[in-house]
Amino acid sequence: MHIGVAWFLGVSAVLFGIGLYGVFTRRSPIILLLSIEIMLNASNLALISAARYSGQQAGQVFALVVMAVAASEVVVGLGLVVAMARRRADLDVDSLTGLRN
Amino acid sequence: MTYDVVFVVASALAILSALGVVLSANPFHSALSLIGNLVSLAAMYLLLQSDFVAAAQVIVYAGAVMIMFLFVIAYLGGRAEEPVRSRPWYQTVGAIIAAVAIVAEVGFAVEEQAFGNGASVSDAFGAPQVIGASFLGRYVLTFEATSVLLLIAAVGGVTLAARRPAPREEGAIGAFEIQRPVTSISLQADVVDAETRFDVVRTGRARDEDGEG
């Protein structure tokens, strides 16, 4: 059976789901960021597949931009984690209930 | 034929390593699994003739970002591990259901399309020259915006992690200043709240106001 673009998209979906599970389930901010990375990579895969399938460069460009954004986001997130650790706060996202009404 | 084998192996590795990320107790192991995931994905990009992206993935992602992660995990040491409190069963189940739902929907959507063969592309499809030409040609605005974003992120990261010289008198309240260890922190800039924990004490069965019963 020929591996078509549908397979790549399927793998992308599965990875996305796994990342989603991680986001929902884990409480440590580090692991949370890692799960978000998985999700971003999954969408990158989908973009690249679409680019290859359609023959347009835009998908690759988009994927590169996503990578840059992911990197920025990781920087900020890890900065927050470090700040939290420095304040001796609990590294547990469930304790951060400032949005509570 | 090789194509398919590589695909199967790479996707299997990707999925397994992703599972390793989300299921590991040790954050160090999770980070390493993610590196594996990134490399598998780079392999899949190669299958899709996106050479430059694959290379960038390895260099930037696996190289720089993950190293940052590892540094922070090392810095945090034991504190990076997840607190021991058990989570309620419905959270896991709900997460699984949500994930499966997304996957199923995507699968559903994808199945419905009649994908033919992909477009035929030239060999220069994923080459750096072509990407570069796009960035400086058609997508120059995107390129500039991304640069600004990276700048902002860099500044933000430095700001967040910087050590502030704090006046050490009691009662002084400044941004991110606290006098004592608190159980949680509110990330609003001007107010420091002491918040209650997540598992709020249930107020119990409310006593009937009428006094009857």
Place this chain on the structure above:
Amino acid sequence: MSSFEALSWTCLFAPLAGAVVLTLAGSRVSRTFTAWAGTGFALVSFAAAVYVTYKLHHEPKFHHHGAREHIFTLYTWATSGSFKVPLDILIDPLSVVEMLVVSGVGMLIVAYSIGYMHEDPKERRFFIYLDLFLFSMLLLVMAANFALLLAGWGLVGLSSYLLIGFWHERKAPVDAAKKAFVMNAIGDVGIAIAIFFMVRDLGTVEFQGVFDQAGSRWAQGSETANWIAFALLVGAVAKSAQIPLHTWLPDAMEGPTPVSALIHAATMVTAGVYLVARTHVLFENAPDIQAVVALTGVVTLLMAGVIALVQTDIKRIIAYSTMSQIGYMFAATGIGAYSAGMFLLVAHAFFKALLFLGAGIVIHALSGEQDVRRMGGLQPALRKTATLMWIGTIGLIGFWPLAKDAVLASALAKGGTTAMIVWVGGLIGAFFTGVYATRLMRLTFYGQRSTYADVHLHDTSHGEAPRTMLWTVTALAVGTILVGFLAIGFGTKDELASWLRFVAPTVESSVSNEVLTTALGWGAGLAGMTLVFWAYSRPERLAAVKRPLRAGAVVAENLFYWDAAYRRIAYLPASVTASALYRWFERWVIWGTVSLIAYVVRAFSRAATEAQNGVVRLYATAFVAGAAVLAGYFLTRASL
């Protein structure tokens, strides 16, 4: 609108205006002002009634539907298709008699209350209620259709409830008021049922319409006719405290004495008699029921007379006496002697009010004591009162006015089983009346003055009682004597009977009947009086008289066990059912449902609050879930 009509309406609405005005004035006017103003409104009503009677008197005396019967309509109160109920009043010989009695005696009693209620801090409310009552009673007697009659009927019941329970801080008056109201309500149902028949079969509730068509629509003695008459009888029996719906009247003595005089002697309790007299066409259409009316009257007059013999509360003696006298009135209407019954009604209004108000003076002088066993020898101190009450006693026993004898003479003249039962029973009752009435006077005013009286008797050197009280009682005494001239009998012109000829006819009796009956009646009364004076002159005689009657006295003291029976039959089952319903249905079903709803709402909101708990992961989950749902929706829609 002619002055005749205007004053008719004034007679009706003046007391209502008084009640409204005084209610609105509230405490802005002094208590004394309220008392005199309340009396003033009643006086206006009486004056209007006098004028109306005078004008009516000057009209030629045709048969009804001609002169001497006026119907004034204010507006159409209710309509339903072709069925109309107008707000109209009927001015005819019978209604003006009632109007005069109600407004006249009523005005005197309201005036009496100025003195009697002087020390009561809540007396404003009393006068408002009195005016309200006068309006209700006038509405009842002036109504030209059954619906308005029922409205007045109910309002009178309400006023009675309010006035009996006037001293509502105490339990006994409140219970008595409830009892009166509930038993009256049974009567209201009776009248309502009769009205239903009229609406269904005749399509009208106007007196004229109903009386004209009744005979042709319902055959005499037919089932429908009997039911209608019976339903009306139930109403009359409840309102007039006849057996079996009589137990509320003695308890109603918890109200202030003017209330007892006005409502439970002179006016409200006689409404039943008025009803039968007014609707006599319907009763003659159901002769069996009419016989029941007469027999009810006889049984009541005898039983009440017996009970009155053993009562120790001065007001209760008079209350049972009222019950007994109304029994005579029922007996009269039961045998077709309507105007004789009305004559007794009018005379009774005067002398019974007189007796009550006189008793009120005695009670007032003894600072509230009502037990005759604690009285005695008061005559030297309360001379005028004693004399006035003797006039009332004479009226009660039947020496003058000759009202009771008129009734019994008609019975004798009519003949037939029912009438003869009435005649015999009435004469026996006359004996009882003589005994209990004289006993009342003897125990109160004569003999040794009791130690209680020695201590508590007011200083009467400045007059036995406040002026308003004495003057009104005197007026009633004068009225009692004058009323007697309305129907002397013995072949002289019977004014009242001829006045009421077309509206409430009577049974003509021969002179010989009258002589015989009067002689026997007087004799029975005198025998009773003599017995009392003889027995009470020496204690051993009294004991000798009382000993053989011990068993009967026990029965009488227990009120012939009516109250006990009702308690077992009606009160206890209702009370048990109510408690059970409260414990099981009210608590669990009703209250349970309400609190279940509250619990559900609270639980739901508690759950909903969790969505705002500040945990970002939860928000993320919500995002994804929502996105998944939306995506799913669009996907399925696209594929369909």
